Amino acid sequence: MSIEPLRRLLPLAVVALLSACSSTPGPADLVDFKPSVQLHKLWSVSVGDADGNVFQPVVVGESVYAASGDGDVVRIDGGKKTWSVDVRAELSAGVGSDGALVAVVSAKGEVIALEAKSGKELWRANIRAEVLAPPAVGGGVVVLRTSDHRLIALEAKNGQQRWLYQRNMPPLALRSHAGMLIVEQVALVGFPGGKVVAVSLEHGGNIWELSIARPRGATELERVADVAGTPVVGRSEVCAVTYQGRAACFDASNGNQLWGRDFSSHVGMDRDTRFAVLVDERDSVQALDVYSGVTVWRQDALPRRGLSRPLIAGDYVVVGDVEGYVHVLGRETGNFAARARADRSAIVADPRPLGNGFVVQTLDGDVVAYEVRH
Numbered sequence: 340m341s342i343e344p345l346r347r348l349l350p351l352a353v354v355a356l357l358s359a360c361s362s363t364p365g366p367a368d369l370v371d372f373k374p375s376v377q378l379h380k381l382w383s384v385s386v387g388d389a390d391g392n393v394f395q396p397v398v399v400g401e402s403v404y405a406a407s408g409d410g411d412v413v414r415i416d417g418g419k420k421t422w423s424v425d426v427r428a429e430l431s432a433g434v435g436s437d438g439a440l441v442a443v444v445s446a447k448g449e450v451i452a453l454e455a456k457s458g459k460e461l462w463r464a465n466i467r468a469e470v471l472a473p474p475a476v477g478g479g480v481v482v483l484r485t486s487d488h489r490l491i492a493l494e495a496k497n498g499q500q501r502w503l504y505q506r507n508m509p510p511l512a513l514r515s516h517a518g519m520l521i522v523e524q525v526a527l528v529g530f531p532g533g534k535v536v537a538v539s540l541e542h543g544g545n546i547w548e549l550s551i552a553r554p555r556g557a558t559e560l561e562r563v564a565d566v567a568g569t570p571v572v573g574r575s576e577v578c579a580v581t582y583q584g585r586a587a588c589f590d591a592s593n594g595n596q597l598w599g600r601d602f603s604s605h606v607g608m609d610r611d612t613r614f615a616v617l618v619d620e621r622d623s624v625q626a627l628d629v630y631s632g633v634t635v636w637r638q639d640a641l642p643r644r645g646l647s648r649p650l651i652a653g654d655y656v657v658v659g660d661v662e663g664y665v666h667v668l669g670r671e672t673g674n675f676a677a678r679a680r681a682d683r684s685a686i687v688a689d690p691r692p693l694g695n696g697f698v699v700q701t702l703d704g705d706v707v708a709y710e711v712r713h
Contacts, residue, residue, distance in 0.1 A: 366644045366661055370675070376655075378667055378677035381696060381708040382418025387411045389702045392431050393516040395473040396700045398691045399438040403698055404455070405706045406433035406443050412453060414441075415706060422458035426451050432516070435474030435481065440495050442474040442481045450474065450483060450493060464498035466491050471514070477521035478540035484519060488512065488530055492543060502543030506530065511559040513582060513605065520569050529566025533581045547594060549577060552584025568607015568648050568689070571615075573629065580604045580617055588615065588629065598632030606648040607689075609656075614670065616649045616656050624649060624658060626673060636673035641666065650690040652697045655711055659686025659699050667711060681707040 386394075387407025396405040403415040410428050414421040426443065428451065433443030440461065441453040448468045452461040468485040475482040480492040480501055490504040512531035520527040525546060526538045533552035536545055554562035564584035571578050572591070580586040580602055587599035588610075608617040614626045614635065622645070624638040645661030655676060656668040663684050667677040684703035691698050696710035 364643065367640070367642045369664070369678070370640045372675040372678075374678070375669070375674075375676045376667070377712045378665065378679040379710045379712045380679065381710055382415075383681075383705055383707045384413070384415050384418065384420060385704055386413055386700070386706050387704040389704065390429070392471065393687050393702075394430070394433055394700060395516070395518065395688045396691055396698055396706055397434045397436050397473065398693050398698060399436050399455070401694060402438070402455075403691075403693065403706060403708070404434045404436045404441050405700055406430055407704050410445075412441065412443055412451075412458070414455070414458065418708065424453060424458040424460070426453075426460070432470045432473055435476040435518075437476040437495075440476055440481070442476055444470040444474065444483065450481065450498065452481065452495070452498060462498040464493055464500075466493075466500075471516045473516075473518045475519040475521050475526055478524050480540050482519060482521070482526050482540070484517075484528065486514065490519075490526070490528065490538060490543070492540065504538055504543045504545075506536075508532070509554060509559075509562065511563055513563060513565045515565065515567075515605075517566070517568050517607065520572065522572060527570045527572070527577065529568070529570050529579055529581075531563070531565040533564040533566060533584050535566060535570050535577060535579050547591075549579075549587075549589050549594060551579045551587050551599075552581040554584075556583075567604045571608060571610045573610060573612065576629070578608065578610055578615055578629070580608045582620070586615070586617055586627070586632070588632070597630065600627075600632050606646065609649050609651045611651045614651065616651055618646045618649055618658060622646045624656065624668060624673065626656070626670070636671075638668055638673040638675075640675070645685060645687075647686050647699075648689045650692065650697055652690075652692060653695070653711065657690050657697055659688075659690060659701075661685040663701055665690075665699060665707075665709065677711065679709065681705055 390408025428445040431446045435442040472484040492501040535549045554564040578588040586602035647659040
């Protein structure tokens with residue numbers, strides 16, 4: 340099946356350009372503050388340049404797996420490379436892992452599976468489609484999300500196709516690197532049109548579907564309402580946010596909406612047992628009560644800084660920015676607590692939790708682990 344025509348896929352850079360005035364200045368100056376904690380760098384490992392794509396590191400236990408555009412895939416333990424493999428292909432997406440298998444995707448649509456323990460190549464499978472999102476690995480399958488929003492599941496043991504899931508798409512959709520979340524035997528996926536769908540890992544069937552937002556507006560551009568980032572789950576809740584639409588949480592047991600409110604984000608959200616934290620299209624970081632959706636705090640001092648998806652890390656909220664800075668905000672107040680610079684390139688990939696800290700990957704390929712210390 341052919342790749343979705345590019346005219347239907349709207350790059351996020353174009354979205355930002357169309358939603359801003361041509362005279363909009365660059366990133367806002369950083370505000371001064373007195374740090375209340377220390378952002379301690381545990382280690383930094385260079386993996387390689389992203390070459391225009393977004394590579395998401397993945398953490399399994401204490402191991403970090405990461406990849407670069409030129410085909411290097413690495414496993415990092417304690418700040419040292421346990422193994423580094425050149426897969427001899429330019430990559431467009433990675434990394435996915437369940438701790439047993441590591442998966443990346445080439446720019447030509449070839450899925451490459453490696454043994455997590457050694458880096459030994461296990462198999463290759465050509466799905467003949469562009470993939471920008473990291474693979475999801477679990478339940479005996481490797482699930483790929485193509486840029487035209489099909490889902491393809493391959494057998495983890497040999498790369499044979501198990502199933503294909505596809506649905507009708509709106510005329511215009513964001514060109515997104517958002518991945519999927521595997522929970523037990525289900526893949527949770529956000530789609531254009533404001534839908535979150537639970538897909539069976541066993542057979543690829545649609546188990547249930549939630550409507551986060553409904554497209555609205557007079558033009559195709561105004562009607563773009565894609566789910567941003569990966570959906571997040573609590574004990575029995577599923578939450579997500581869309582671009583030009585809404586943020587909402589649902590009771591997954593019955594599909595009832597717990598709350599919803601107008602919101603627009605192209606990076607997504609995180610949540611814990613108390614807060615849902617989101618970054619809106621103006622780079623305002625907001626914490627909402629996870630059970631009511633009421634705003635608890637809002638941090639507006641980072642406009643135009645191209646913030647990453649937020650991560651709740653213990654008592655703090657972490658975001659990266661377009662200049663390579665890592666910002667740490669107090670979880671209870673949103674006040675600045677610490678700041679550090681990973682390198683001079685953008686942090687577009689999602690920050691990931693690692694032990695008592697977190698890890699980020701920059702576009703230049705530095706994978707950096709931090710810990711907040713008092």
